[in-house]
Amino acid sequence: MTILWTIIIGFVVGLIARAVIPGRDPAGFIITTILGIAGALIGSVIGRVLGFYGEGEAAGLIMSVIGAVLLLVGYRYLSPTTSTSRP
Numbered sequence: 001m002t003i004l005w006t007i008i009i010g011f012v013v014g015l016i017a018r019a020v021i022p023g024r025d026p027a028g029f030i031i032t033t034i035l036g037i038a039g040a041l042i043g044s045v046i047g048r049v050l051g052f053y054g055e056g057e058a059a060g061l062i063m064s065v066i067g068a069v070l071l072l073v074g075y076r077y078l079s080p081t082t083s084t085s086r087p
Contacts, residue, residue, distance in 0.1 A: 010036035013061070017068035023076070039068025 014036030043063030
């Protein structure tokens, strides 16, 4: 049951992060869920470094969303852009 909750919370966090950073992003369910789960992991690490969480504590919703937003911004910054207009 823990894995199911991780997927559900990851999807919700990914949706919130994509709503915070609007734009054209054709990511589907799986990419959004992975974004949310990875964002929660990054949020946990950031929270531990800042002293918000102890060892073994999970990140809260806000830190998870912050981590997911950082991932999304990094992804959009590093991803190649394509031009839609052709000569």
